[in-house]
Amino acid sequence: MIEVTELTKVYGSTRAVSGLTFDVKPGQVTGFLGHNGAGKSTTMRMILGLHTPTSGKALINGVRKQDLRDPMREVGAMLDAAEVQGGRSAFAHLQALAYAGGIGRRRVVEVLEEVGLSGVARKRIAGFSQGMRQRLGIAAALLGDPGVLILDEPANGLDPDGIRWLRTMLRSLAAEGRTVLLSSHLMTEMSLTADRLIIIGQGRLIEDVSTADLLARFQSGVLVRSPHAAHLSRALEAAGATIRPAQDAEAGEEPVPGRPAGAGADARSVRDAGGEELLVAGLTAAVIGDIALANGCAVHELVSRRTSLEEAFMEITQ
Template sequence: MIEVMDLTKMYGPSRAVSGLTFDVKPGQVTGFLGHNGAGKSTTLRMILGLHKPTSGQALINGVRKHDLRNPMLEVGAMLDAAEVQGGRSAVDHLQALAYAGGIPRRRVEQVLEEVGLAGAARKRIAAFSQGMRQRLGIAAALLADPGVIILDEPVNGLDPEGIRWLRTLLRSLASEGRTVLLSSHLMTEMSLTADRLIIIGRGKLIEDTSTADLLARFQGDVLVRSPHAARLATTLEAAGATVRRAPRTAEPATSGAPSPPPPGEELLVTGLSPAAIGDAALASGCALHELAPRRASLEEAFMETTQ
């Protein structure tokens, strides 16, 4: 478990982190979100003992990182995949870490296989692509099979296959009861990976909530399709809704594809629930061909939350 308690970091007169308090619990993937400059990287570095807090404290399994008896066995982290010696091979890099942590050498082969780098084990890191460096950094974080994993922007440079692999890996680690904390700017991927979200802005906590609860608070509009769209729009606006015409659907690519609805049939409605829209349509004698609530994306919810 990770505990952050009233954590503050000052750089001269500048306050990078201000009174930050949150927990990261085992058994789930926790996403750490914030705009550039929000204090995410500074917070992660204080959790890992790389930066000294001005006040407050960050604990891993109840103690500071420096006080862990065998830190590599308890916490694995990747903050910057580029911070490696390019002249070494992947296997040499991991073997050096294993030697320093008293980890069996066979574990090096296991993690290289796990992250998909077994075939490039003898290749110099300087020749690695960004995605390969990311995989190597993740391998280093997992080397000692720790119970706490902290990853900063692990998706950078990964192709779609690599992103799916990482998502599956992180959720598997959490299902084993491990504590997983990761930051990322890819909101779509975070919505598919994270069970819980910690959102900060200007070094302060904005949200500590589940992904599902955050999205539920930001209900999107409702797509309504009706052959009586103009009359229905007037009825819904009278009931307090905001109504706008949906953008026209692109023409089908092939003659066998379904034809798009006629212009003007589709409306986007906000301010009324789907049930209220259906009741208003029935009362006004307007037929409905489609009534589809559209949830806000995590990106939309994040932007609204940090406004």
């Protein structure tokens, strides 16, 4: 469990983090999102006791990181995978960390296996790709088999296979009851990996929300293409739908509230502005299909149009 309370960090005239309060709970993956410079790394560094807060608190399992009895076994972190000394082998690097934390050699072998680096364990890190360095950083974070994991941009430099591997691993670590906090700029990946999202902007909390709730809030409707768009739109409106031409929807305009059936002008405006494509809100694709059938309207396309996390993120952080 991570608890951040009224956390603030001021660097000279820069307020990097400002009165930030949120919890990161065990048993789920929590994504930490924000534009460049929003304050994510600074917050993570304060949670990890690497920076001192100007004010407020950041606690891991109820205490400050520096007050944890057995820090390596309680929290694992990866902040910057590029920081590692290149002259050593992956094995020697992890063994040195393990030794410092009172962790045995067997665990080094285990984590190398877990991150897929067993085959290159004796190779010098200097020759590692960025993706291999990321895996090594994740191995170091896992060394103490910690209950809390904090990873800054862990997917950086990983190929699609690596990203999928990381997602599966993080989700299974959370399913074991661990607390997992990660930042990433890869929005699609974040929407697949994180159960919950903490979104910050200019050091302040913007959203603390479940990924599903956030996406549901931005759900933009069902795209319908029909050669009988005018007739169909009247029938759908009669059933309580809100309709806007798909072209307007693409331009990000607000929907027009639902109107009564039989409005010829509405059908005309739909036809004029959007041709045969309609964006329908308020009814499911199944209900729209049934209404089309009942009204004898052919449907050539019927697609639930989900707003991506990237679109939702851009909208709420504007």
